[in-house]
Amino acid sequence: MATIADVAAAAGVSTSTVSYVLSGRRPISPATRARVEASIAELGYRPHAGARALAGRHTNVLALAAPLRSDINVPVIMQFVTSVVTAARSYDHDVLLLTNDEGSAGLERVAGSAMVDALIVMDIESDDARIPVLRRLRQPAVLIGLPNRPGGISCVDLDFAAAGYTAVAHLAEHGHRAVGLIGPPPAVYERGTSYATRFLAGFVDAVEEYGLASASHPSEPTFEGALACLNRIDDELPGVSALVVHNEAALSPLLGILRSSGRRVPEDVSVVAICPEDVALGLPIRMTSVDIPGHQLGALAVERVMSLLRGERGAETRLLAPSLAERDSCADAGTGPRAG
């Protein structure tokens, strides 16, 4: 492999000149620049990343800690990962992928060994054990999620409380008085995953504010899980006319269950989904939904990281307002036969 010295020799300049044409950190005469660039191209020179990291004290690599359980929320996670990688590339950075299974150890490892310049951490729990370790690191971190006590670490997320509220409000304004929530899997709640609790809180707020009846249960991300969850809601809330589904994987099963039990959507049951837009559009019914803007959030997290890397401070946490798209899965209460 060609080194900077080779390039310098070929161009008849010093290595520092080559370094400066590459970094643009000092003015270079057009003539010199041209010769250097020609040599670079000719030799197919690429700076050695390790040498750069050693001398320059940064790697142009970001760590992304993602929940790589293949069972849960797969499309949303994929969106985050995709958008983080894409956004990072647009800032000339690469992404080192960590699984959350490694927990704090992984973060400490890649930060401590200077493999990365900054970290983005997903799937934040309300009282996440990684936050204290993140604060101790030399590198800045951004959370996709919102813990109870961010402790000065930047957060980026959908405002899930507002999302829960919005979904219920929409239903209430359509005359529904009894609303069921099909939530994320039990494991998500048990881990204390922040978005689940926040969504539920917003849901409950709105239910109280509008004086509705409600029932909510977690659901395993399977057909049987969705069925069990729906049954429990039906038991507890006999007149239920609307469902909020905060569980992508339960969506398709749920629609199947409703149809085969003869409950039409939206005539007999209105359904609001909380999911990425493409999921909402890929179902048998175009779902009225509150979008989980995975792409936007990933990009936002990267932007925040970049500004921290530039040494800028600024608003610590940014919660995106939810937006509800009205489509075909909601109708006014009393539209169906059961309305009498």
Next chain:
Amino acid sequence: MATIADVAAAAGVSTSTVSYVLSGRRPISPATRARVEASIAELGYRPHAGARALAGRHTNVLALAAPLRSDINVPVIMQFVTSVVTAARSYDHDVLLLTNDEGSAGLERVAGSAMVDALIVMDIESDDARIPVLRRLRQPAVLIGLPNRPGGISCVDLDFAAAGYTAVAHLAEHGHRAVGLIGPPPAVYERGTSYATRFLAGFVDAVEEYGLASASHPSEPTFEGALACLNRIDDELPGVSALVVHNEAALSPLLGILRSSGRRVPEDVSVVAICPEDVALGLPIRMTSVDIPGHQLGALAVERVMSLLRGERGAETRLLAPSLAERDSCADAGTGPRAG
């Protein structure tokens, strides 16, 4: 951050001794080792990755080029990514995630700048443009997939041709004489994605060998796509009694469509799915399926990489034999009413 010199000083030894206790590349007396390890722990020392890469000529990082389109095959891709990261960690390696959108450029970049020791590339096309560039790299590469001409590069994949054959054979042996194939999205075929073509080839082989009638069409990964695809198959193949579905995202919609049009599975239509096991088990019907062993393939790819890194050569391509799990979505032809 503590450096190796700090550790050496604290332990009263030379830096080379510290380096050797870390690498285990030469014998160290128990006493010295103990002192060094104590200093390491005390100082919280972590070797600087860049310095290591520069001096040691390897990074302990693998590149993984994955198709990060969020629209397609999401669960399988997730399985690959998850298992590659997990397996890599078990060999003390990290994973740098590349999107296939960057194409050859991304591979050349991370390899050329010595960011990675080896590359794993997914979503291989039959005549993949990245193969020639991979061959030129200093670092070894492993493909998850099978191009027409691997050119000496190691490949690891499910034997999709055998999978197609197996699915049809199973159906034929249950007496079905007219079999439809719901394939991957058109874009997958258009890109010349190798697994789609290979699967189709195996499907066709078996159809011919068993003297069956067949129809096959790609399907968009949506409800409407599945519906359109099924309609075309019904048109072309009026007596169709069995379906092979090589499209995860079409699976759930398809079952809904069949049910709501009054065709029972498996009594009226048998269905064989090609998908990961958890997908097959999360549907309303426990699907008879040919497993796509994403976890196994990812782990296998990493193992192959590691053996290449050790300088071993060996079998270049490894195709896993498909295994069909009989569950509840297939029955003998002539079971249903239409058998008359």
Next chain:
DNA sequence: TTGAAAGCGCTACCAA
């Protein structure tokens, strides 16, 4: 069994 020291390929400071 251990130490000394020469690089590895850059960046950025100090000079010119």
Next chain:
DNA sequence: TTGGTAGCGCTTTCAA
């Protein structure tokens, strides 16, 4: 506008 060069923190010879 450019060059010289001292590190950056490690690994690995070469010696002892």
